[in-house]
Amino acid sequence: xxxxxxxxxxxxxLELGAELISSDGIALYELIKxxxxxxxxxVKIQIFxxxxxxxxxxxxxxxxxxxxxxxxxxxxSKISAALEADIVEQARNFFEETVAVATSIRELRSALVRxxxxxxxxxxxxxxxxxxxxxxxDNFLTIGTRSxxxxxxxxxxxxxxxxGRLSTMRLGDQLDVRTTxxxxxxxxRLVINWSLFSHDSDLRLQDVMVRPRRGKAKDDPSExxxxxxxxxxxxxxxxxxxxEIIVEDFGRLIDPFVPKSGNRLLRLFYNGxxxxxxxxxxxxxxHAHATCEAAFGLEGGKPWLRGFxxxxxxxxxxxxxxxxPELRGITRSLPFGAVERLGxxxxxxxxxxxxxxxxxxxxxxxxxxxxxxRRWSGGLMLYRDKYRINPYGGPEDDWLSLDKRAxxxxxxxxxxxxxxxxxxxxxxxxxxxxxxxxxGLTDSPEKEALVALLQHILFTQFKEFLDECDKEVRxxxxxxxxxxxxxxxxxxxxxxxxxxxVAARVPEERKSLxxxxxxxxxxxxxxxxxxxxxxxxESDRAKFVYLAGVGLMVEFILHELGRATAHTxxxxxxxxxxxxxxxxxATVPASFATLSEQLRTIVKRVDTLDPxxxxxxxxxxxxxxFQLMRQVVDSRSAQTARHxxxxxxxxxxxxxWIVNGVKGMVIQIVENLISNSIYWLEVQREIDxxxxxxITIDLDQVDEQLIFTDNGTGVDPAHSERIFEPFVSxxxxxxxxxxxxxxxxxxxxxHEWTLTMLKEGTVRPDRYNTFVxxxxxxxxxxxxx
Numbered sequence: 001x002x003x004x005x006x007x008x009x010x011x012x013x014l015e016l017g018a019e020l021i022s023s024d025g026i027a028l029y030e031l032i033k034x035x036x037x038x039x040x041x042x043v044k045i046q047i048f049x050x051x052x053x054x055x056x057x058x059x060x061x062x063x064x065x066x067x068x069x070x071x072x073x074x075x076x077s078k079i080s081a082a083l084e085a086d087i088v089e090q091a092r093n094f095f096e097e098t099v100a101v102a103t104s105i106r107e108l109r110s111a112l113v114r115x116x117x118x119x120x121x122x123x124x125x126x127x128x129x130x131x132x133x134x135x136x137x138d139n140f141l142t143i144g145t146r147s148x149x150x151x152x153x154x155x156x157x158x159x160x161x162x163x164g165r166l167s168t169m170r171l172g173d174q175l176d177v178r179t180t181x182x183x184x185x186x187x188x189r190l191v192i193n194w195s196l197f198s199h200d201s202d203l204r205l206q207d208v209m210v211r212p213r214r215g216k217a218k219d220d221p222s223e224x225x226x227x228x229x230x231x232x233x234x235x236x237x238x239x240x241x242x243x244e245i246i247v248e249d250f251g252r253l254i255d256p257f258v259p260k261s262g263n264r265l266l267r268l269f270y271n272g273x274x275x276x277x278x279x280x281x282x283x284x285x286x287h288a289h290a291t292c293e294a295a296f297g298l299e300g301g302k303p304w305l306r307g308f309x310x311x312x313x314x315x316x317x318x319x320x321x322x323x324x325p326e327l328r329g330i331t332r333s334l335p336f337g338a339v340e341r342l343g344x345x346x347x348x349x350x351x352x353x354x355x356x357x358x359x360x361x362x363x364x365x366x367x368x369x370x371x372x373x374r375r376w377s378g379g380l381m382l383y384r385d386k387y388r389i390n391p392y393g394g395p396e397d398d399w400l401s402l403d404k405r406a407x408x409x410x411x412x413x414x415x416x417x418x419x420x421x422x423x424x425x426x427x428x429x430x431x432x433x434x435x436x437x438x439x440g441l442t443d444s445p446e447k448e449a450l451v452a453l454l455q456h457i458l459f460t461q462f463k464e465f466l467d468e469c470d471k472e473v474r475x476x477x478x479x480x481x482x483x484x485x486x487x488x489x490x491x492x493x494x495x496x497x498x499x500x501x502v503a504a505r506v507p508e509e510r511k512s513l514x515x516x517x518x519x520x521x522x523x524x525x526x527x528x529x530x531x532x533x534x535x536x537x538e539s540d541r542a543k544f545v546y547l548a549g550v551g552l553m554v555e556f557i558l559h560e561l562g563r564a565t566a567h568t569x570x571x572x573x574x575x576x577x578x579x580x581x582x583x584x585x586a587t588v589p590a591s592f593a594t595l596s597e598q599l600r601t602i603v604k605r606v607d608t609l610d611p612x613x614x615x616x617x618x619x620x621x622x623x624x625x626f627q628l629m630r631q632v633v634d635s636r637s638a639q640t641a642r643h644x645x646x647x648x649x650x651x652x653x654x655x656x657w658i659v660n661g662v663k664g665m666v667i668q669i670v671e672n673l674i675s676n677s678i679y680w681l682e683v684q685r686e687i688d689x690x691x692x693x694x695i696t697i698d699l700d701q702v703d704e705q706l707i708f709t710d711n712g713t714g715v716d717p718a719h720s721e722r723i724f725e726p727f728v729s730x731x732x733x734x735x736x737x738x739x740x741x742x743x744x745x746x747x748x749x750x751h752e753w754t755l756t757m758l759k760e761g762t763v764r765p766d767r768y769n770t771f772v773x774x775x776x777x778x779x780x781x782x783x784x785x
Contacts, residue, residue: 021166023249025248027171028245029249031124032124038128038129038225039129040128040225042265044266047121048120052237060109063108063109063112064109066105079112080095086271117232121172122229125225125228129182130184132181132188136188137211140190141210171233171235174193176228176230176231177226177227178227180225186215188214190213195232242270250268253390254277256279263277283368288312289313289352289356290311295345295347296344297344304324305453305456305457306321313356316465319718322730326716326719330453333732337445347424348421348422349380350419351418352420379419381394381422381423383423386424389434389441390439392440400458403416468726620661625666626651632671643681646692648694649699657699659778662751665750669773670697673708673744673771680713681693681695684711691711694710696709704776705772705774711769712769715757717766752779755771755772755774758771
């Protein structure tokens with residue numbers, strides 16, 4: 001057997017064209033983009049509709065069912081009554097010349113078919129560069145060609161897939177392309193009968209012959225451009241439908257934030273009547289309660305994100321600047337190359353509190369402004385240059401999860417109905433590619449990076465700044481007790497499954513497994529104590545600090561517990577694969593010895609929770625800070641060993657420093673600093689693989705300071721105070737809530753201590769890496785002067 005290849009039926013084009021394009025508006029938009037790519041400064045679209053498609057099919061059925069000798073005149077009257085009221089004069093005349101003078105059923109049917117073909121059409125006309133006869137054959141008839149990409153010099157194109165021309169299949173069965181280039185003497189023509197590619201056809205694609213040909217001579221050889229005529233339309237058209245496409249599709253397809261750009265490009269006509277794209281009234285922007293602008297790009301090969309939020313309602317503004325370390329933190333779950341390949345983008349957003357759009361709040365035309373908000377809201381639309389990528393920011397789309405997050409939170413909400421705005425990517429950005437059906441971008445790491453950065457702007461920079469200004473720090477939104485319990489129960493269930501699986505394999509090791517169950521039970525006790533405290537301090541800020549601190553530590557312990565049991569179970573499974581049933585080798589006790597070691601470490605972690613228990617939560621006591629630091633660090637030994645982090649500083653010395661405070665709260669401060677360091681040390685190691693991660697803890701008894709330093713990414717000086725605010729984080733949402741440093745500073749304040757960043761580049765220039773806990777103003781231990 002010789003070489004074979006795929007065989008393609010002609011109807012395959014139907015699936016790439018008529019069935020893949022989701023609407024008539026999108027089909028027309030594809031043709032508009034082709035005209036723009038051809039360099040045309042204007043695109044003229046004319047819809048001629050004399051008889052609706054559904055009426056046409058119904059009338060044909062009536063004619064086919066008419067018996068010989070039936071009244072032709074009555075059928076002509078029926079057809080005449082079905083004509084559109086605004087039919088153009090030329091179509092009316094053609095009707096009188098054909099359908100109206102038919103004398104037989106057969107003649108009437110033929111006349112009606114000819115009338116529908118000629119009187120109903122969509123014509124798209126541009127003055128672009130046009131196509132030669134050779135280009136019609138080589139480019140237009142090649143599905144998937146990227147001829148413009150090959151030929152472009154310093155210019156991007158809207159068309160990417162080379163299938164936009166197939167969108168004409170959705171609109172009508174007959175296609176007539178007339179095109180010419182400047183300097184040619186004649187037009188070039190291509191006529192295609194799309195019905196040959198229907199599901200009823202069994203023809204192979206290569207068996208449907210389509211040949212471009214020379215057209216008539218041009219009056220002006222300098223003329224250039226393309227006219228696409230589509231006939232035998234396949235759907236109903238009315239002026240109302242056309243207007244809806246203009247408002248709902250075209251009104252957003254060409255960037256409405258650029259004044260008059262849409263109406264400069266498009267000339268739109270329905271049965272000879274001119275229609276215009278809607279424009280955004282500048283009054284709308286004046287009534288926005290908050291705005292946000294941002295830009296992303298590369299400088300010297302390094303990405304940056306900068307912008308500002310202006311909360312007009314409160315008269316406050318905040319800029320933000322993020323460099324590579326922060327961007328790595330935000331996109332940690334993605335390969336950072338996706339961020340570097342993303343290409344530049346800009347964001348402009350206006351936010352409206354609709355409840356404040358009334359006369360009482362100095363909005364005299366409130367009804368009109370509210371209507372504008374409804375008309376243009378929907379979230380952030382996405383544009384390539386000034387042309388929209390559907391469906392982002394549309395009525396049914398929530399690509400940035402604005403509504404999802406708003407409906408799952410309490411109090412202040414940032415949802416799509418409040419947001420008017422757009423994101424603009426470069427025209428030549430090819431890292432973000434549209435799907436063939438024009439329903440969004442194809443899934444890729446670059447798309448995920450774009451979404452992650454935009455969500456950071458919306459939820460971290462914008463929403464949290466507004467929350468802060470409104471003094472609406474809400475525990476319920478991100479750190480509810482119910483949410484904490486759900487996470488713990490899910491982890492506990494998984495650990496239980498693993499314990500049962502291990503017990504079934506090695507019943508003689510039940511003692512080690514009982515230890516794990518006891519630990520889980522002890523954690524349950526702490527959660528119950530937390531619930532009791534929540535009820536006791538329901539409106540007190542102390543509840544927030546306490547619950548969040550306990551919650552973070554319990555989650556960490558369960559994470560370690562889950563990791564240990566999973567490792568043991570994986571080890572047993574691998575042993576079973578290598579040994580016959582019923583014969584477990586001597587390596588089994590060794591694996592349980594490892595589990596026991598891990599449990600001893602985890603027990604240390606649980607012991608650190610004891611000072612946080614309800615009965616001891618507010619008890620100040622004298623204790624040795626050196627000893628406490630050694631205890632906390634030892635409890636982290638397994639984790640820091642896995643991350644290859646080394647410890648440094650004088651905390652391991654045999655010195656003693658007796659201080660007075662709530663021991664459990666001091667543990668929380670240091671635990672939060674360590675957790676913060678471990679994350680950002682990993683980010684810095686991604687930037688610099690040769691890094692030896694290090695955490696240094698020094699206790700200065702003279703100045704009464706605990707000095708904590710790591711050699712991770714450090715903090716941008718502009719953020720050195722903001723990182724202590726609640727819910728401020730440069731991590732992905734799944735990796736942090738932005739509460740740790742806030743909790744730590746609150747605890748320090750409770751003791752009349754201060755927690756700050758040292759305003760010096762102790763590790764690298766222009767970044768702060770050192771935290772200072774100053775205990776000099778707090779309560780002194782007994783016997784001290």
